[in-house]
Amino acid sequence: MPRLAFLLCLLLAACGRVDYDATPTGRFKGSLFVMWVGEGGSSGDGRFVYVPNPRDPLRLLRAEGSPRVIQPEMIYTDGGSIPRAGQLFRGFSPWGYAPAYMIHDWLFVARHCLTDGTPTAEERRVADMEFVESAEITAEAIKALIASGKVRENDIAPRVIAGAVAGPISYQRWTVQGECKTDRVSEADRAAAEAGIPGSAKSLRGMVRRTPDGRAVPVTPAEFVAAVTF
Structure with missing residues (x-):
């Protein structure tokens, strides 16, 4: 399944360009659950599922752009796929910006299923989204978390993450074919x-x-x- 292709900009020569400071601040509403459904792969970290609350699902209300509301559906998740070395630094926990990571990963699931011709109705709403916009939305979601008081201000992590998700590794994942079936929750x-x-x-x-x-x-x-x- 798609994962946030996090490589710290200090370790990655070619980061993408997203102006984090110029990105508008979105707003989160609703709630989400994280469920453990098994052991997972060889990493031993377990297999987790992001589950929107059916009574009040998580939504990112965007300040601008189309669609104005991003409402991710159930997906597998491991938070943010941040290298182990990077996790030593504040702001780079795999779960530190978890709702933003769920938004990002769902957009990739949607792109893969749109590419493969099997999107859900919700995924069709992001059919016209370009790759760079997915990275901008991740930055907007991180700013929404900070504005909500769920996470602390950080001068480094959000900007590095915004650059990483706009980079070449992430773009490669955006353009793959034949991934929808694997992405889908069984x-x-x-x-x-x-x-x-x-x-x-x-x-x-x-x-x-x-x-x-x-x-x-x-x-x-x-x-x-x-x-x-x-």
Whole structure:
């Protein structure tokens, strides 16, 4: 699945150009959940899913541009894919700007599925978005987090991140083909995440899902990790 292709500008010779200071400040509304759905790959960090609150989904309200509202759908997430060495510095935690990273990663999922011709209705709303705008939106989302008081001001991290997501590695991920199917949350993980939503009817009564061959399989709710509300 797409990830934020973070390489610190000090380690990456060619960062893209996004004027972080000139980027307007967006505003977040709604809430999100992070769910753990399994061990993940060889890294051992686990497999996580971003889940919008169905009662009040996370939205980024943009100050300008089209569409004016970005509402990401359920996706796999690992926060921001920041190199281990970079995580030693303030502002470069993989989860430090998590809602902004969810916005960014969902835009890439949308681009891949638009490219492959299988977008959802929500993904079609960003069909005309250019690559550089996805990076500008990430900067706008980070500024929204700072304005909301969720994170502290930082003179370095937001500008470095804005440059990295506009760089050549990120662009390469934007233009790939054949990634939509891999990006999509599997039916099993989607069912587990929906069952793990706090207070949901599905989590209270239990649920089953149908396998491709028609068998009914009990769903074990995903482990609730965190919630963020604006």
